Amino acid sequence: MSKSGKARVLTPEQFTHLLGVIKNHRWPEKNTAIVQVSFKLGLRVQEIALLQVKEVAELEFQGNRTTGFRLKEILALPANITKGSSATKRSTTPYHRRRISMTVEEFNQKLRQVEELAKAGAEIKPEDFHPPVQNRKGKSRDLPMKDLVLREALTDYLCVRLDQDPSLKPSDPLFLSQKGGPYSPNTLQDHIALMIRRWASIEKGSSHSGRRTLLTGIIQGEASGLKAAQQVAGHVNEATTLIYQELPEWSIADALQRVGTVYK
Template structure:
């Protein structure tokens, strides 16, 4: 029987490593923002490629606190909210958007793609996946993929005490069973669970 190969979950050190390398790229601010959208929001490559400026920037030029992903952009056509409340994510997004315009974020065209490719247009889901693969390879994480951020997001939530129903909602899964597959076989998490067993002496 062939075991399905899953994208590896990133450790905190590995995430910082890929962010540090991404900053050195000519599109460094964009790439760092993408890494945070992947690992701090759990977004899929397709979802990131379809985001528009108006999804995250309010008419007055401020970054929204939450984003509604429409059914047309998500897998399984399941509408969900994602929350732009992580401080590091907001910092990365602000740096990227300010780089796009010298006139403040309100000057950005609402319908423009949030993440622009080198050619100036939107990414396709495939080219977004390829970009993530290049970023991870550049950081020496050859096995990681665009889905690693999503798995890291789910695992981190569970490790920090989030209940699996809440994680399922944030991931946009149709069932809790699907969410459980993201975390139940993570060797890092299983090792930590064993380390923290309290036994009487």
């Protein structure tokens, strides 16, 4: 059974409703494209925020002016924007350490060092005992953009972008915030949650709902779904993908309702 903290898996009806309410708010082309990328490609919010135009389209130029584009068949997601990467080449958001992990043996060793310094009357600085930050590498993955609705949404959005900025460059951020700059992962996370929870009134919807909805659907939809979901998600370990094998909330609700009609 799904844990209470997990993002909502949307039903097809809820997804259709979400797309409908987006049309009644500002920037419908952009917001529709964001939601389509999330639900049809299963990208993490950091990956969506750091996408550049060149990942989804080949631009056409005449002098310094961008005259058109050709949508790509495959989104080649670079390793430097995926979860395992620090994304330093694209993200300007500073890294703030929130959690420190160490073994019991390492902790006891640090504790003994603190005790020795305290006995000697030396100054103790907590940061001197933090384990070093490990530089992790991300994992690139190729995601075919075959879905026609996804392609239509990206096409509509890029047409709007070109009308607004004929000097659009391949290295420009794919999605821009209301302030005109690139989204930070945190800002985009809040924006997607706003669309799902506030605009569409879907409880527990979050920026992870698209990814969870897609991967859950892949796993439950075919015999080879688990392996396909693992590749789409970019998970190194199959055990991580198995989390998405849990039944979504609406499936559990249907089961409870069926039993309720018998035991009245």
